Amino acid sequence: MAAPERSLTERCLAAVREHFSRLGSEAVLGLPVPIIKDLLPHLTILQLDEVQPALNLRGISTRCGWVKVLQDMSIHKHAASFQTEDETKHEVMKLLFTFIFYGSRNHFISRNVTDSNAASLLLAAAKTIRHFVLIGRHHAAFQRLISEQLPILNLLEKNVCKVNVSLNKKLSKNRTPLVLCLLHRLLDHGAVSSLVLDMQRPLLLAWLLLRRGCQHGDLQEDRQQLLGSRSSSHSSRGSSWSPDDVLIPCKRSKMDSGLEEEGEWEESDFTMDPQDLCRTFGLSPPSGACSRGQIKSLELRMCDPESFRVLTSALPTFFSLQSLTLHSTALFQEKDVLTLAWALKHLSASGRSLITHLNISVLPNAGLMEVLLDACPRLTSLQTEVHAIMWGLPISSNSPPTADSNVSELPLEKLTVQFKLHTNLYFLLSVLRRSPRLGRLHLSGIRLPTGSALSSLLNTLAEWNRRLKTLHLEDMKLSDCLPELLHLLKDCELEDLRLSDCRLLESCVDKDGGLQQLVEALKTLPSLHTLSLAQNRIARSVWVLAELFSGPAPSSVKRLDISSNFIRPPELLRFAKRLAGLAAPQGLVLDLRENPADRDPDTWTAALQRLELVAALLVEGWKSTDTMVDHLQLHPAARAAAVR
Structure with a gap:
């Protein structure tokens, strides 16, 4: 079937795109505003990037053009879900940079990226992106960046604020320094404050966290401690946890039998002084001294037991950390969560803790939420997933705990909890009663025994959490609680209410009447x-x-x-x-x-x-x-x- 013939307007707009360089941006900017808006979805990435500053000064957004590029890339099914011009453009540039930098190909890259414009596109993307994804198998790309593309590296150091590290299992000895040098340049010489590790690499984690807080002491001593602790770690396996295990931050064992499978990683590589790495690759700063960057946000997407041990060792003096996200490859054990709480408590006791956000999945019982909140009294945001209720309380104990004048108020402003299996509301209601400043609440998956209702939850919110601005309740049964829901809505300041998959009308004989109320x-x-x-x-x-x-x-x-x-x-x-x-x-x-x-x-x-x-x-x-x-x-x- 032949393609439908394009209209005269479409052919004219396509001609502007094709002859943009001859026309010049000034000629395009001189067009009437309605025509400019029709033209934007037809422009290339470089053309959009060129005209955007001038159009923004005139109050014209280029978002529709960037949305069209995302749709052409066929990466995002919902390209239009990016709400602002800035975030849409950033997503385009991040994807573009990743494709070109790592030499990946798809139909969009094949059609739009040539040898003549690849360098210009890479440079334009490097000026915009704030999130860099480091994929370990592309060593040639790292070598080019450090040896041949220093202007690109300088732009990344200036603009990137978040790094995602995803390394394959094996990394040869001669390539390890290359990866470490790139991480050092971005984290220490650059503006990166957010680090995401999408892997299980305790040695690398130890190297990245080494002296990230305010630890004092000789770096050579830290090296020796890092190397010398391996043998002792094997002898201590299986022993029960005690606070003495984490008294020396950033200096305890980061190795266990699992590290034997680290492929060709050499433990000596992870004692390399970052300044030596700069000298090795000819990147030493004029002063000859390398600074040490500050990690404010840390996310471990595969937090295995050894990585967890490294982290808890570092936490008591990790004074720059503001946000911590831990995703375990399995259910966190209760002793692990208590270890984390102990480390957080020691950090808080220093008086220098900045941690305000904690995201941890998956907790074995709901009572551990309060343990973590009490250990980190400055926490304003908690996000977690709870898989079971234990602690010996009967599952039918859904009434709120009685008031206790000795229980401290929590500064919590945002709480997100996803429940699995049957739920005991006791500990959740306790947290809510202690959080009068709560402004955002997202609860999902609450399941109660047959005959129980969520009325106690809604009554608690109405009585204790009157500052709520955002309330998301998802995947739970509220059809038996319409009076309590109406009471909650009577005296509140909600701006965003989402009752998704809550079976609102399931128990209503008169569904129209219930919805009308x-x-x-x-x-x-x-x-x-x-x-x-x-x-x-x-x-x-x-x-x-x-x-x-x-x-x-x-x-x-x-x-x-x-x-x-x-x-x-x-x-x-x-x-x-x-x-x-x-x-x-x-x-x-x-x-x-x-x-x-x-x-x-x-x-x-x-x-x-x-x-x-x-x-x-x-x-x-x-x-x-x-x-x-x-x-x-x-x-x-x-x-x-x-x-x-």
Whole structure:
């Protein structure tokens, strides 16, 4: 089938792209604004980069052009989800730099990157990117960067603030110094403050953390300690933990039997003085002395036992650390979490702790949340996943603990907890009662025994957490708690409310009436601007949601998410007709994704045409055969059979 003939406008815009260098950017910038906006999606990366500063001065965003590039790259299914011009452009440049720097090819690179423009594109990307991904198998790229592409390296040192390290299992002895030198340049000579390690490399972790805090002492002594501790670590395996294990930060054993599998990594490589690395590659600074950078954010994506031991050894004097994220390859044991709490407590006791964010998965029981919070009293953000409830309390103990004047108030402002299996609310409610400053709360996966309800959770929020601005409740049953939910909404300052997959109407005999009560309560919140009711099987009751914008005091909601609610075309058309006659706020965004539009495409299209007059729509096709799968609470084998 022949491609459809392009319109005259499209051919003209394509000609501007093709002859951009001859026309000059000034000629393009002199075009009328509507034509410039139509032109942006047709421009190349270098052309967009060239015209963006001048267009921004005129108040014109180039976001649509960068979104089109992302779509052409075929990397992001949801390219439009990047909200701002800056973050969209950064994502383009990060991907572009990674492709060109490491010599990767895809259809976009093959079409748009030639030998003549590769250097220019790499330079343009290096000026923009703030996140550098170090992939260990591309040693030739590192060699070129250090020996032939010093202007690129200088730009990376100036602009990159986050480094992600992903090394393969084997790294030859002659290549290890190359990787260490690049890390040293970015972390110590550059502006990097955020480090992500996507691997299990205790020796490398030890080298990166060595003297990152305010430890004093001779570097040669640290080297000897690092080397000499290996034999002692083998003899101590299997012994129980004690505080003495972490009394000497950054100097305890970083090796265990698992390190025998480090491939060709040599332990002597990890005692190399960073300044010696600079001399080796001819990069020594004019002063001859190398500074030591500050790591403010550390993320270990595969925190094995040896890496965990290295980290807890360093923590008591890791004074620059502000954010810590630990993802274990298996469930963290209780003794591991207590070790971490002990190290955090010693760091806090120094009076110099800056840690405000902790993300740890996966905890073996909910009681350890309070242990970590008490160990780090300046913590304002905690994110975790809890897999089981232990500590001897009966699973039906869901009432909040009694008030205790001796329990200290927590400064917690943001809490995110994902639960697995059945949940005991005792410790969660205790944390909530101690956190009156809480502004953001995200809870998901809460499962209670048969006959129990989440009313105690909603009552606790209403009584103790009145400063909440953002509340996300996901994958839990709230249909038995409508009165408590309405009470919570009566006297709060919520700006962002998301009740996703909460089975809101499951127990309602009159579903329209139950939803109407919720709508009336939501209209009393003048601060509310984002509302998500996704995955709640609202279906034919969707017309009630139009009442948010009725009456003398309509809701101020600017973003309404009713995706994945099994809303069929006739039901959406009824909603559209009702909404069209009301005062929907200007700039309303309506998320209609993952609803069965294919049941009646003509009616669905008619509904969308009405809705487009009052809202910006997020619409995405979805097969009706998949619609019900999200809502089936079946055994995996039964769910697979249902899909078939």
